[in-house]
Amino acid sequence: MAEHDWEKTDAFRNTEIPYWLLLAVSAAFVAAAWFFYSNRHAAGHGGPAFVVKPQYYDISPARTLKKRLETEGMACGDCHDPSAGPSSSDPRVAPEVHSKVVLKHGPNNRCFNCHNNAKRDFFAEDGGGQIPYLKVETLCRKCHGTTYRDWTSGTHGRRNGYWNKAAGEQKQLPCIACHDPHSPAFKPMLAAPAPRKYTAPGVKH
């Protein structure tokens, strides 16, 4: 009886291993090695490679600067004749022509706080003085003194070009390069894409 059991467990020993099985197993090993080798770059890649679009690193400021005080492509003086004298209408209400202007500058809600009432191509300095468009910071500092101080020391706003002024030109952006004077709070913007974390196999370069 015991001998008989032993014989059963030894059944495999008497089994013949056919040629085709040996060849198939060898071929399977080679195929597996080739599979892992040829896919060595595919793992971890997903979809086409990330493209860094130019708008993600565009250094132009939030607003487009103009060369003069203008609206709809026309200088203010084209319509407002300086000889006509100051306007006497309600300084809180913009006329129909300027309906695009939405004033959200806090308590500063009078047009002629900033615009020169008599000479419309200029901003308003204290006592009826004139501030040219390109010196807009002298207008803003009338109220925003501490911000102006920071801007002159370089801690507010952006400087471009050279930190070492001996090596090259340093450009400082004016207030209105980033802030809309009629609605000065910095506007929300679309964030550039988040870093990719998950990728699926597939694409090679």
Next chain:
Amino acid sequence: MADEKDQHDSPYFHPKPYGSGVTRRQFLAVAAAGAAAAAAAALSPLKDLTQIPTLRQFLQKHYTELTPEEKKEILGRISAEVREKYGVTPHLTAQPPLDGVQFAYALNMGRCIGCRKCVYACVNENNQSRDPQIHYISVLEMEKGAVNVETSNTDYEGQVPKKGHYYMPVQCHHCEKPPCTKVCPVKATWREPDGIVVVDYNWCIGCRYCAAACPYHARRFNFKEPYLPKEDLNPEMGYLSNRPRQVGVMEKCTFCLHRTRAGKYPACLEVCPTGSRKFGNLLDPDSEIAAIIRDKRVFILKQERGTIPRFYYFTDV
């Protein structure tokens, strides 16, 4: 007496001792052939090994011990390699540290809106791998009320800033006592006299100790061969900064060394739409960085680590 039945009952009886199919010899022959084929297939990646260094590369000295002539020769060799791979002749420099300059960076946490333009300006400037992505700057989105880096989020999308959140970009802090350079077993990373912590990609052995030592998660490792499209290559290069890297080396922010040692601002600063990023020479009292240290409320990330960063966070007011 030893009839057929007895033979069959014997445990030592084999009706066909070596079978009609395979003999032991045949089995071994086929198995050996199969094993040899499998081994050849497994070793075949070695065929593609292109990074066997030349003797000159192999015998290159440590960067800080190179003479100007040796540096020039190495720059020429790397330029040729870049030209071969990308089809562009780079302007490769190895600018020395500037005398009387201590670089420092400051970031206005009250103004940053988390738009990530700095991240991609950096990628565009510094020839990082596009796939897999390597970013030197991580912008952390955090809930207002605390500086809790642990619960910060880097995956936000869409319009920013999000309500009730503020943003803290983190990059290499260029510490005065950098833990990363201390642990490097081969001195492939060190702090230059002008305060910039650099990596020599030709000297790095890829052990990643520095990445483990850095408390700011500032170091990035090339786990795969970096992929950079030819048309995206920035030909303005520095040996210690943005020359193309190879697989298996560490890289990180270098304050755009090739720009800043030429007097320019770093790329991340130039792109910031809110002007939150400030850079300059700490020793120059008229610089914006000196004004920030003097006048603003300055905060150092993980001050208790004693790393003494050259990267400051500040707020107005």
